[in-house]
Amino acid sequence: MGRTVFISGAASGMGRAHARGFAAAGYNVVVADVDEVGGRAVVSEIGENAAFVRLDVRDPASWKAAVDETERRFGPISVLVNNAGIVSAAAPIADSDPADWDLVIATDLKGPYLGIRAAVPSLRRAGGGAIVNIASTTGHIGTSFIAAYSTSKWGIRGLTQTAALELARDNIRVDSVSPGVVRTPFITEPARPGAKPIAETWNGDQLAVKRMAEPEEITRVVMFLASEESAFITGSDYVIDGGLLIGPVVPADA
Ligand code: NAD
Numbered sequence: 125m126g127r128t129v130f131i132s133g134a135a136s137g138m139g140r141a142h143a144r145g146f147a148a149a150g151y152n153v154v155v156a157d158v159d160e161v162g163g164r165a166v167v168s169e170i171g172e173n174a175a176f177v178r179l180d181v182r183d184p185a186s187w188k189a190a191v192d193e194t195e196r197r198f199g200p201i202s203v204l205v206n207n208a209g210i211v212s213a214a215a216p217i218a219d220s221d222p223a224d225w226d227l228v229i230a231t232d233l234k235g236p237y238l239g240i241r242a243a244v245p246s247l248r249r250a251g252g253g254a255i256v257n258i259a260s261t262t263g264h265i266g267t268s269f270i271a272a273y274s275t276s277k278w279g280i281r282g283l284t285q286t287a288a289l290e291l292a293r294d295n296i297r298v299d300s301v302s303p304g305v306v307r308t309p310f311i312t313e314p315a316r317p318g319a320k321p322i323a324e325t326w327n328g329d330q331l332a333v334k335r336m337a338e339p340e341e342i343t344r345v346v347m348f349l350a351s352e353e354s355a356f357i358t359g360s361d362y363v364i365d366g367g368l369l370i371g372p373v374v375p376a377d378a
Contacts, residue, residue, distance in 0.1 A: 128152040128198040133208025135162030137308030141339035152198040181208045181235030187242035200250035203350040204243045206236035206257045211315045212270040225272040232276035252295025254350045257284050259300040261365045288359030297358040299349045304365030306337040332367035
């Protein structure tokens with residue numbers, strides 16, 4: 125039946141690119157998302173080795189139903205990509221809305237926790253495999269005005285290391301990737317009605333490489349971490365950021 129990858133948030137952006145990349149490598153692909161229209165469009169781009177499964181990553185029952193549906197369609201899961209995410213409404217902590225904090229933590233941090241919890245029995249049935257969690261450079265440094273988002277992404281790296289320790293005995297490796305700024309609707313579209321797209325302030329000009337990443341540049345690393353090429357890697361975080369974390373380029377005449 126072949127190996128099966130389950131990707132949360134695969135209706136858009138990087139998740140869509142991961143779905144296309146894994147499909148091209150011969151995987152069965154589960155496109156899991158709250159966005160049914162976008163998810164079904166990705167499935168029709170890929171063809172018969174893909175299936176849409178409705179998933180709200182904040183809900184344990186939704187995870188259980190999605191994993192059960194995956195097993196019925198393709199058999200056990202070999203690779204879980206915890207990719208779904210939303211950004212905080214931009215606000216300083218002192219003026220921010222606790223309801224927004226809860227929404228972002230529930231989606232970006234509790235979501236991947238629930239995903240690991242729900243998918244591990246399936247990965248065990250597959251004889252082992254890999255989990256790749258999508259963190260962010262905002263999980264390495266402070267990030268003003270999006271505290272819940274940055275805190276979630278810091279948390280993802282802790283979750284990744286803990287899960288890697290617990291799951292090595294099951295032949296399941298767990299790693300994360302930390303993209304910098306990637307050209308997806310997350311960056312190019314307003315996160316909330318009336319908000320400015322992040323791309324208006326973060327367009328890549330600030331980086332050493334002077335551009336944003338394309339989603340496929342993240343897919344290649346996710347697929348490496350899912351493959352046997354990375355058999356001795358677990359609990360790691362791969363920064364894919366065009367030099368964002370190494371700081372600004374200082375002009376030669378400064
Ligand atoms: P995107 O907005 O294009 O896609 C996110 C997807 O997640 C959407 O399809 C959306 O419907 C889905 N989603 C949102 N809430 C969900 C929920 N409750 N349940 C299921 N699905 C849900 O964004 P993207 O840029 O492709 O982001 C993918 C991941 O990469 C996110 O975790 C994001 O935090 C992370 N990331 C993005 C960037 C960037 O610059 N774009 C940088 C670093 C990390």
